[in-house]
Amino acid sequence: MKATHVYTPYRPKWYRKRVSTWWWTQQWRSFKFILRELSSVAVGYCGAILLVLLWSLTQGPEAYATFQSWLKTPLFIVMSLIAFGFVLYHSITWFNLAPKAMPVRVGGKRLPEWMVAAPNYGAWIAISAVVVWFLLGGK
Amino acid sequence: MAETITLEVARYRPEQEGEPTFERFDVPLNKDWVVLDALNYIKDKVDGTLSYRWSCRMGVCGSCGMMVNGEPKLTCATFLSHYAPGPIKVEPLRYFPVVRDLVVEITDFMAKLKSVNPWVVREDEKPVSEGEYLQTPAQLDQFKQFSMCINCLCCYAACPVVGLDQHFIGPAAIALAQRYNLDSRDQGKEERMDILSQHEGIWGCTFNGECSKACPKNVDPAGAIQQYKIKAVTEWFKSVLLPWGKKDGGSK
Numbered sequence: 001m002k003a004t005h006v007y008t009p010y011r012p013k014w015y016r017k018r019v020s021t022w023w024w025t026q027q028w029r030s031f032k033f034i035l036r037e038l039s040s041v042a043v044g045y046c047g048a049i050l051l052v053l054l055w056s057l058t059q060g061p062e063a064y065a066t067f068q069s070w071l072k073t074p075l076f077i078v079m080s081l082i083a084f085g086f087v088l089y090h091s092i093t094w095f096n097l098a099p100k101a102m103p104v105r106v107g108g109k110r111l112p113e114w115m116v117a118a119p120n121y122g123a124w125i126a127i128s129a130v131v132v133w134f135l136l137g138g139k
Numbered sequence: 140m141a142e143t144i145t146l147e148v149a150r151y152r153p154e155q156e157g158e159p160t161f162e163r164f165d166v167p168l169n170k171d172w173v174v175l176d177a178l179n180y181i182k183d184k185v186d187g188t189l190s191y192r193w194s195c196r197m198g199v200c201g202s203c204g205m206m207v208n209g210e211p212k213l214t215c216a217t218f219l220s221h222y223a224p225g226p227i228k229v230e231p232l233r234y235f236p237v238v239r240d241l242v243v244e245i246t247d248f249m250a251k252l253k254s255v256n257p258w259v260v261r262e263d264e265k266p267v268s269e270g271e272y273l274q275t276p277a278q279l280d281q282f283k284q285f286s287m288c289i290n291c292l293c294c295y296a297a298c299p300v301v302g303l304d305q306h307f308i309g310p311a312a313i314a315l316a317q318r319y320n321l322d323s324r325d326q327g328k329e330e331r332m333d334i335l336s337q338h339e340g341i342w343g344c345t346f347n348g349e350c351s352k353a354c355p356k357n358v359d360p361a362g363a364i365q366q367y368k369i370k371a372v373t374e375w376f377k378s379v380l381l382p383w384g385k386k387d388g389g390s391k
Binding site for chain 2: 013014015016017019023024027029030033037097100101102103
């Protein structure tokens with residue numbers, strides 16, 4: 001949109017305050033918001049790791065073993081832990097926001113927010129449980 | 140003497156100072172006084188040059204939005220006693236150019252609001268003799284929440300995107316666009332979608348959610364914008380995937 005809408009023939013001297021680059025450090029909730037935005041990088045990192053994993057699988061058992069040995073190095077372990085923390089934060093904040101983006105109406109009435117968030121959490125826990133069961137050997 | 144509370148009020152007198160300063164005023168701490176009452180007390184009894192906007196004193200006109208201790212508030216609905224023992228910092232709404240003291244310039248917002256056609260758009264008008272366009276309570280309920288907006292601009296002062304990107308259309312204008320989109324009498328959805336699906340429309344929003352927290356009328360602009368995003372994406376998919384989809388519809 002162009003800011004060309006001027007109807008005041010005389011413009012007094014307005015005071016405009018420039019937003020500081022560090023605006024997000026001034027309030028805890030702004031900081032939490034920027035952390036949430038930053039968590040997308042961690043989500044991207046997890047996606048990239050998954051893609052490399054799939055690629056190494058296509059290259060045969062040796063390449064996969066090399067990839068696995070990388071993941072066991074301290075650098076990757078620290079990176080994974082950081083990414084895990086961020087992804088957890090990303091998921092929780094997203095599930096809490098989901099009811100705002102998707103108001104569900106039943107019989108003309110809007111469902112309370114927790115009733116929209118709860119199935120998200122439920123599905124998350126159920127899928128995580130299946131993954132854990134699978135990782136533990138499926139027994 | 141009755142108990143008092145200190146107000147630190149931002150003053151900007153462009154003819155005598157280059158940037159705002161703060162002036163301290165002691166006002167009576169009456170239990171039923173709101174920040175606007177305190178400002179009126181200052182103007183009437185202490186300094187008649189203090190400038191600020193107000194009109195109805197009952198949360199309807201949307202004129203008296205200001206920053207109170209760093210939060211955007213309707214000063215007619217913000218009690219002094221809530222901030223006791225003080226001091227209370229009163230500043231003009233954040234991110235807007237300041238004209239004088241607590242008065243901000245809102246021409247830019249008015250232009251943005253107008254750009255989303257915030258009125259019932261009809262392609263076909265029926266003659267008056269056929270009567271009103273009737274609506275059921277359920278249809279009214281669809282948009283009623285968004286129609287509660289009083290353009291107080293507290294949501295603009297709360298939104299960091301407004302501060303960082305001056306072209307962002309902003310929460311209230313998008314919520315009001317959604318108010319008309321959801322109105323069963325309206326036929327202007329596509330026109331509004333063209334305007335709002337641009338970057339400075341819905342996609343500028345990062346879903347910070349501060350606008351909905353700041354809104355004194357519980358309009359939930361953040362919800363309106365996210366619902367609009369989902370709508371824009373589904374329209375775009377429909378236009379791409381379905382052979383009968385509108386090829387120029389959706390996101391641009």
